[in-house]
Amino acid sequence: MSSIVTDSPINSSTDDSSNDSSSSKVVEKKRKLDDDVEQTMAIDEKKAKCIPITVGQEEEVDSEAIKMKKMTEACRTILSCIGENPDREGLIKTPSRWAKALLFMTKGYQQTAASVTNEAVFSEDSHKEMVIVRDIDIHSMCEHHMLPFTGKVHIGYIPNGKIIGLSKLARIAEVYSRRLQVQERLTSQIADAIVEAVQPLGVAIVVDSSHFCMVMRGVQKVGASTVSSAVRGVFQSDPKTRSEFFSIIHNRR
Numbered sequence: 001m002s003s004i005v006t007d008s009p010i011n012s013s014t015d016d017s018s019n020d021s022s023s024s025k026v027v028e029k030k031r032k033l034d035d036d037v038e039q040t041m042a043i044d045e046k047k048a049k050c051i052p053i054t055v056g057q058e059e060e061v062d063s064e065a066i067k068m069k070k071m072t073e074a075c076r077t078i079l080s081c082i083g084e085n086p087d088r089e090g091l092i093k094t095p096s097r098w099a100k101a102l103l104f105m106t107k108g109y110q111q112t113a114a115s116v117t118n119e120a121v122f123s124e125d126s127h128k129e130m131v132i133v134r135d136i137d138i139h140s141m142c143e144h145h146m147l148p149f150t151g152k153v154h155i156g157y158i159p160n161g162k163i164i165g166l167s168k169l170a171r172i173a174e175v176y177s178r179r180l181q182v183q184e185r186l187t188s189q190i191a192d193a194i195v196e197a198v199q200p201l202g203v204a205i206v207v208d209s210s211h212f213c214m215v216m217r218g219v220q221k222v223g224a225s226t227v228s229s230a231v232r233g234v235f236q237s238d239p240k241t242r243s244e245f246f247s248i249i250h251n252r253r
Contacts, residue, residue, distance in 0.1 A: 067099075067103075068096065068099050068100075071095075071098075071099035071102065071103075072095040072096050072099050073095075075094065075095035075098045075099060076095050079091060079094070079095070105139070105141060105178060106141070106178060106179055106180065107178050108174070108175045108176060108177065108178030108179040109178075109179055111175045111178075112175065113172050113175055113176075113193035113196070113197060114197075116168065116171040116172060116174070116175055117164065117165070117168045117171070117172065117197055118168070120164060120165035120167075120168050121162055121163070121164050121165075121197060121198055122162065122163055122164075122165075123161060123162060124159060124161070124162065124163045125161055127159055127163065128158060128159060128160070128201065129158065130156055130157075130158055130241075130244065130245065130248070131156065131157055131158070131159065131163070131166075132154065132155065132156040132245070132248055132249065133154070133155050133156075133166055133169050133170065134152070134154040134155070134248075134249045135152050135154065136152060136153045136154070136155065136169070136170045136173055137150075137151075137152060138150065138151060138152065138153050138173055138174070138177040138186075138207070138209065139177060139178075140177040140178070140179070140181045140183075140186060140209075141179075141180050141181065142180075142181070142182070142211060142212075142213045143180035143181055143182060144182075144213065145213040145217070146180065147211070147212040147213045147216065147217070148212050149181075149183065149209045149210060149211040149212060149213070149226075150209055150210060150212075151207060151208050151209025151210055151225070151226075152207070152208050152209070153173045153177075153187075153190065153205065153206070153207045153208075154205070154206045154207075154208075154249040155169045155173065155190065155194070155203075155204075155205055156203070156204040156205075156235070156245045156248075156249070157194055157198065157200040157201075157202065157203045157204070158200055158201040158202045158233070158234060158235075158241075159198065159200055159201070160198070160199055160200050160201045161199075162198040162199065162200070163198065164194070164197055164198050168197075169194070172190060172193050172194060172197070173190050175193075176189040176190055176193070183207055183209060183211075183226055183228050184228050186207060186228075187205050187206075187207045187228040187229065187230045188205075188230045190205050190207075190230070191203045191204075191205045191230040191231070191232050192232075195232055195233075200233065201233050201234050202231070202232055202233030202234035202235040202236070202238075202241065203230075203231070203232040203233060203235065204229070204230070204231045204232075204235040204242065204245045205229060205230045205231075206227065206228070206229045206246075206249060207226075207227070207228050207229075208225055208226070208227045209225065209226055210224070210225050210226075211224075211226060
């Protein structure tokens with residue numbers, strides 16, 4: 001005679017207890033995992049506040065290194081092309097020297113007029129006459145032959161409630177001259193930068209320079225100089241004001 005076995009109340013209770021125990025363990029593990037994540041995030045946040053961000057600096061250093069490597073290799077190629085030996089004693093370090101010199105002579109690409117004025121613009125209503133800084137040395141490079149042109153720039157402006165530190169006028173000229181240039185554009189860029197900086201009643205710029213692309217090659221005219229001017233505001237609209245400016249800058253001490 002066969003017998004049929006059915007689940008007894010005792011077995012059912014045991015299974016339920018086992019299931020509850022497993023669920024509790026899962027919940028406990030999840031809670032512990034959440035706590036660990038929160039603690040880790042808190043630690044990382046503290047670390048982030050203490051550790052300086054240097055990724056951009058590292059990229060900048062890498063970029064400069066790559067730039068120097070490319071320029072040095074290019075210079076070695078040029079030396080070979082003109083019939084020189086880049087490995088001889090006098091030329092071994094020339095490629096790197098040349099690369100550093102060229103980067104310095106074109107450093108204006110890394111600057112702006114706003115950055116070099118450094119907020120040295122001041123309110124001043126008492127003076128509405130001409131302010132002139134003359135005989136500022138400039139050194140630039142002709143973009144057509146990459147040969148230097150050097151000379152003087154004379155800067156004049158008439159304030160309209162604002163004045164700018166005198167040395168900043170020279171720094172503005174430096175920003176634009178330390179690029180590959182043509183003199184005509186250089187003259188206008190200096191004028192427009194001063195207009196933007198102080199919104200004056202007028203600005204007048206004169207650049208007088210000697211171009212080595214005319215001295216060392218081509219027509220080879222040693223005594224030739226190039227004069228360019230740019231006028232804005234009242235210097236453009238008022239002939240007397242313009243004439244006074246030119247008279248002052250040409251009056252040699």
